[in-house]
Amino acid sequence: MNIQTLLLAKFxxxxxxxxxxxxxxxxxxxxxxxxxxxxQFNGAMALSKVLNQKPRDIxxxxxxxxxxKDEAEKLEIAGPGFINIYLNPLWLAQQLQVANADxxxxxxxxxxxxxxxxxxxxxxxxxxxxxxxxxxxIGDAVTKTLEFLGxxxxxxxxxxxxxxxxxxxxxxxxxxxxxxxxxxxxxxxLEDFYRAAxxxxxxxxxxxxxxxxxxxxLQSGDSECLSLWKTFVSISIAHxxxxxxxxxxxxKRSDIMGESAYNKDLAATVAELKSSGIVVESQGAQxxxxxxxxxxxxxxxxxIVQKSGGGYLYAxxxxxxxxxxxxxxxxxRTLIFTDVRQSLHFKQTELVARKAGFINxxxxxxxxxxxxxxxxxxxPFKTRTGGTVKLAELxxxxxxxxxxxxxKRESDLTAEERKVVADKVGIGAVKxxxxxxxxTTDYIFNWDSMLSFEGNTAPYLQYxxxxxxxxxxxxxxDIENLQQDxxxxxxxxxxxxxxxxxxxxxxxxxxxxxxxxxxxxxxxxLASLFMSFYEACPILKEGIDEKTRNSRLMLALxxxxxxxxxxxxxxxxxxxxx
RNA sequence: GGUUCCAUAGCUCAGCUGGAUAGAGCAACGCCCUUCUAAGGCGUGGGUCGAAGGUUCGAAUCCUUCUGGGACCA
Numbered sequence: 001m002n003i004q005t006l007l008l009a010k011f012x013x014x015x016x017x018x019x020x021x022x023x024x025x026x027x028x029x030x031x032x033x034x035x036x037x038x039x040q041f042n043g044a045m046a047l048s049k050v051l052n053q054k055p056r057d058i059x060x061x062x063x064x065x066x067x068x069k070d071e072a073e074k075l076e077i078a079g080p081g082f083i084n085i086y087l088n089p090l091w092l093a094q095q096l097q098v099a100n101a102d103x104x105x106x107x108x109x110x111x112x113x114x115x116x117x118x119x120x121x122x123x124x125x126x127x128x129x130x131x132x133x134x135x136x137x138i139g140d141a142v143t144k145t146l147e148f149l150g151x152x153x154x155x156x157x158x159x160x161x162x163x164x165x166x167x168x169x170x171x172x173x174x175x176x177x178x179x180x181x182x183x184x185x186x187x188x189x190l191e192d193f194y195r196a197a198x199x200x201x202x203x204x205x206x207x208x209x210x211x212x213x214x215x216x217x218l219q220s221g222d223s224e225c226l227s228l229w230k231t232f233v234s235i236s237i238a239h240x241x242x243x244x245x246x247x248x249x250x251x252k253r254s255d256i257m258g259e260s261a262y263n264k265d266l267a268a269t270v271a272e273l274k275s276s277g278i279v280v281e282s283q284g285a286q287x288x289x290x291x292x293x294x295x296x297x298x299x300x301x302x303x304i305v306q307k308s309g310g311g312y313l314y315a316x317x318x319x320x321x322x323x324x325x326x327x328x329x330x331x332x333r334t335l336i337f338t339d340v341r342q343s344l345h346f347k348q349t350e351l352v353a354r355k356a357g358f359i360n361x362x363x364x365x366x367x368x369x370x371x372x373x374x375x376x377x378x379x380p381f382k383t384r385t386g387g388t389v390k391l392a393e394l395x396x397x398x399x400x401x402x403x404x405x406x407x408k409r410e411s412d413l414t415a416e417e418r419k420v421v422a423d424k425v426g427i428g429a430v431k432x433x434x435x436x437x438x439x440t441t442d443y444i445f446n447w448d449s450m451l452s453f454e455g456n457t458a459p460y461l462q463y464x465x466x467x468x469x470x471x472x473x474x475x476x477x478d479i480e481n482l483q484q485d486x487x488x489x490x491x492x493x494x495x496x497x498x499x500x501x502x503x504x505x506x507x508x509x510x511x512x513x514x515x516x517x518x519x520x521x522x523x524x525x526l527a528s529l530f531m532s533f534y535e536a537c538p539i540l541k542e543g544i545d546e547k548t549r550n551s552r553l554m555l556a557l558x559x560x561x562x563x564x565x566x567x568x569x570x571x572x573x574x575x576x577x578x
Numbered sequence: 579g580g581u582u583c584c585a586u587a588g589c590u591c592a593g594c595u596g597g598a599u600a601g602a603g604c605a606a607c608g609c610c611c612u613u614c615u616a617a618g619g620c621g622u623g624g625g626u627c628g629a630a631g632g633u634u635c636g637a638a639u640c641c642u643u644c645u646g647g648g649a650c651c652a
Contacts, residue, residue, distance in 0.1 A: 025595090032598075042597055045635065055635085079598050080635070295580050301651080343582070344650055371583090372648095409617070437591070441584065442648080448604095449590065453617035455603040456591085463617050470615055521592065524602085531618065540614045578617080 001095050001106050002504045004028065004039065006071070007085065011041050014066035018058070020047055030502070037076070037084030038498050044081035055081030089488040092497045096486050099500070100558045105565060107504050109150025110511070113332040116154045116325045117143045120244075120251055121338070123160035124236040124258070125169060127190045128243050128391040130381055131339070134370045137431050137571060138439055139337040140249045141516040142368075144569045149511050154329055157251055158321065159240075161233050161258035167215030170228040171207065172197035174214075177228075187235045191390070219263075233258075246395050248427060248571050262320040266312045269320045270305055278355050284308030288352050303348045315349060322353045326363050333364045335514055340369035340440065368514040371442035373434070381445050395427060401451055402426030402459075406578075413577065421578045425459050426451075428572040432458035435570055436520035456524045458572055461563065464527035467534075468560040469576040471553075474540055479557055484550035492533040496555060499529050503562050507569065516570060523566040530559045 008028045015024050027042045044059040051058060059081040068075065073088040099106030119139020122128045146153045172193070176186040187193055200207045218225040237253065244251050270286055273279035279286045286306035293301040305316050325331045336346065346367035353359045373381045383389050403422035413421065433450035437443040453459045472479050488494045499522075506522035509515065538544055539552045564574050 027595085027597080029597095032593095032601090036598075040597090045597075048635075082598065293581085295652095297580095299580095301581090339649095340583075341649060347582095369583095405617090441591095444590065446590075452604080457603090459617070463615080467615055467618085474614060517592080521602085528602090532620090534614080535610095535619045538614070542613085578615090 001098065001501065002108075002508070003071075003087070003095075003498075003501055004030070004505050007039055007041075007068070010066050010068055010071075011043070011062070014062050015043070015047075017065040018061045019051070021050060024050070030505075031084065034495075036078070036082070037074075037086040039085040039087075041083040041085065044083065048081075059083050087498060089494055089497070092494070092501065093486040093488050095501055096497055096555070096558055100486075100554060100561075105503060105558070105561060107148070107507070110508070112150055112152060114152045114154065114330050115146050115333045115335065116156055116329055116331040117146070117335045117337070118156045118158050118321075119143070119335075119337040120240075120249075121158040121160065122240055124233055124240075125160065125163075125165045125190070126194050128240055129388040130373055130391055130394055131388070133391055133394075133430075134339070134373065134434055134439075135337040136244070136247065136249055136251075137434060138368075138370060138514075138516055139335075140251070141435055141519070141570045142335065142337075142510065142514045144250065144571065145507050145510045145516070145519070148565075148569055149507065151511075154325075154331070155251060155255035156321075156325070157256045157258070159237070159256055159258040161236075162260040162263065164212075164215050166229055166232070167213075167218065168197045168201045168208075168211040169194070169232055170218065170225055171211045171214050172200060173228050173232055183231050183235060187232065190236060190239060233260075243391050243395070246392070246427065247431070248573060250571070257321075257324075259317050262317050262324070265320040265323065266316050269316060269323060270312075273305060273319070273352070273356055276356055278352060279305055288348075288355075290348060290351055292351060293348065301348065303352055305352075314345070315352075318346075318349050319353055319356075319358065322349070322358045322365070326353075326359050331363060333366060335366050335368050337368050337370065337514075340371055343367060343369050366514065368439065370439045374442050374444050376444060376446060378444065395430065398426035398430045398447075398451075399423050400426070401447060402429065405451060417577070421575060424573040424575055425462060425578070428458035428462060428567075431570065431572055432461070432520065435516045436524075438517055439515055456520070458567075461523055461527050461567060462572070462574055462578060464530060465560060465563045465567070465574045466576060466578045468530070468556050468563075471539060471556055472560075473576075475549075475553060477553070479553060482550055482553060482557075484547065484554055486554050487547070487551045490533075490537050492529070492536045493552075493555060496526075496529045496533045496559065499526050500555075500558055500562055503566065506566075510569075519566055519570060523563060523570075526559065526562060526566075530556070 008026060011028055012026050015026060016022070025043055025046055028039060029042070031037050031040045041062070044055045044062060047058050048055045056077060059077045063075045063077060063083060066075070068085070071088060071091050072085050074086040076084045076086070078084055095106070117139055120132060120136040122132045143153050143155060173183065173186065177183060201211055214225050218229055237256065241253065270279065273288065274286065279288045285304050285308045288303040288305065289300040290303055291300045303315060304313060305319065306312055322334070325334055350359065350365045353365065359365055375381045381389060399422055402425040403419065406418050406422050406425065411418065429450045433445070434443070436456060449455070450457055451459060453463055488497050503522065506519050509518045533555070537552055539549055539556065567574055
């Protein structure tokens with residue numbers, strides 16, 4: 001049940017009934033202030049000119065025309081013509097019961113779309129570093145949200161598994177193996193391996209030439225080079241999988257569709273662009289000139305799909321990927337999570353792909369950019385010595401820091417239990433700190449604030465969940481099968497109830513805009529409202545009659561389920577005790 | 579040079595399809611534990627929404643210009 005959608009439909013009908021034109025704007029939103037009801041309709045003012053009536057008169061007519069006798073307790077006209085909608089607690093209670101009895105929390109599936117989500121995409125030549133964190137966890141949260149809403153989601157991990165650097169890497173690997181090395185051992189630290197290969201490439205006689213030869217051989221399908229490359233890639237993927245596992249991210253090996261997967265399509269892609277005249281030869285290269293993105297003098301932007309030497313570029317691979325995703329996979333939407341610096345590239349890519357008919361008018365191509373992770377000094381996040389921070393090491397540090405904090409607390413948990421809690425709290429903290437910020441801008445990474453149990457953090461939310469579980473343990477009842485009508489008497493109960501019903505509004509926005517921070521805000525507000533409710537409305541204390549107690553337990557149960565569901569969509573684990 | 583993004587409380591951030599007195603958290607300062615996990619709650623103070631114009635009944639939100647910062651393309 002989406003209350004906002006329901007109210008909007010009712011108001012649209014009322015607009016027609018009072019003679020407003022079809023498709024009049026119908027701004028209906030959650031109220032901005034407690035005194036303004038739960039929802040407000042603000043369309044009366046704008047209609048004033050169209051209908052040539054006073055806004056308050058229009059509001060009055062709308063209030064009389066709108067059919068909300070079950071849903072609303074009160075409609076009031078305020079200020080210049082705002083209509084404040086106060087929901088009926090009895091109706092709200094019924095909706096909560098429906099949600100509580102449903103294993104999807106009353107969330108209806110959306111009309112199913114096929115959505116391709118391209119995220120994470122590490123470069124296999126090196127280890128994953130902090131730069132991959134945002135794409136990986138934001139993409140995963142959006143992916144899970146889309147799946148929860150009933151969409152067919154196809155994950156595409158567009159790994160960087162191709163390019164000239166692999167010539168250098170497989171040459172170095174070849175020599176290691178020839179010297180009786182074991183591939184797994186040689187590649188136990190990709191960073192070291194890369195550095196060693198680079199040193200040889202730069203300074204060892206003949207190495208660079210061999211590396212270049214091997215690139216050519218690899219590209220022409222030489223079996224020995226291919227075998228070395230496969231070994232390298234496979235071990236590198238295993239490194240990534242360890243990080244995914246630690247991060248609690250849903251990507252699997254079968255989701256990998258690396259750059260190399262499109263090799264065989266590149267020539268055909270360029271040929272098609274040439275034959276349709278979108279791409280022309282210029283100084284030996286194959287170029288699309290984009291008049292749509294011309295500068296002030298009218299010079300079109302140049303978008304190169306094949307270099308003068310015949311080499312291909314990211315652009316070519318991305319276009320081939322579009323052909324595959326939109327043609328073969330049948331994507332209605334494609335979401336691509338990369339950093340904001342690639343915005344221009346994707347804008348141009350979409351333009352070319354649409355001209356070429358690789359994307360049709362019913363298909364969307366959505367670049368979902370994100371900003372950089374910065375240190376406390378506002379500069380790009382680096383190690384003390386200025387190097388890139390390995391993602392695996394960052395996550396280990398998070399767990400260590402969480403463990404330290406947990407060990408400082410009084411607790412009846414065993415040492416092993418505390419380790420498990422530290423793992424979930426540490427990883428959750430890092431993910432939540434990132435997910436809770438607006439995707440598109442840079443954000444400042446800070447250990448202390450993300451690991452705090454106060455404020456809008458993962459630990460606070462995990463604690464809120466654990467606290468509710470503690471109530472259930474103490475209640476010692478079969479909570480899941482408790483049969484009790486919910487009654488919403490106290491103001492805190494009503495506020496919590498309305499918030500619980502708005503879960504769907506939050507996740508629908510996450511799905512449509514690819515912005516998980518909306519869900520974070522929602523969960524935090526929900527947890528805060530629960531805490532207020534819990535302070536004001538005793539559950540298990542003496543003197544609470546059974547009906548009230550059970551009703552409040554039901555509210556707590558739906559809160560716990562909603563918290564868990566929301567955190568699960570964000571890829572953050574909950575625990576019964578902490 | 580061209581394009582584009584950003585600027586909101588001391589700090590970190592929401593809010594931006596135009597709506598009522600711009601919201602949270604942290605930090606500061608109070609208050610609440612013999613009472614369901616105080617890892618909590620309640621409250622106080624804190625703002626020329628970078629600047630100036632414009633559109634509008636109404637602008638943090640839309641438009642223009644400017645200032646400062648970042649990024650991308652050349």
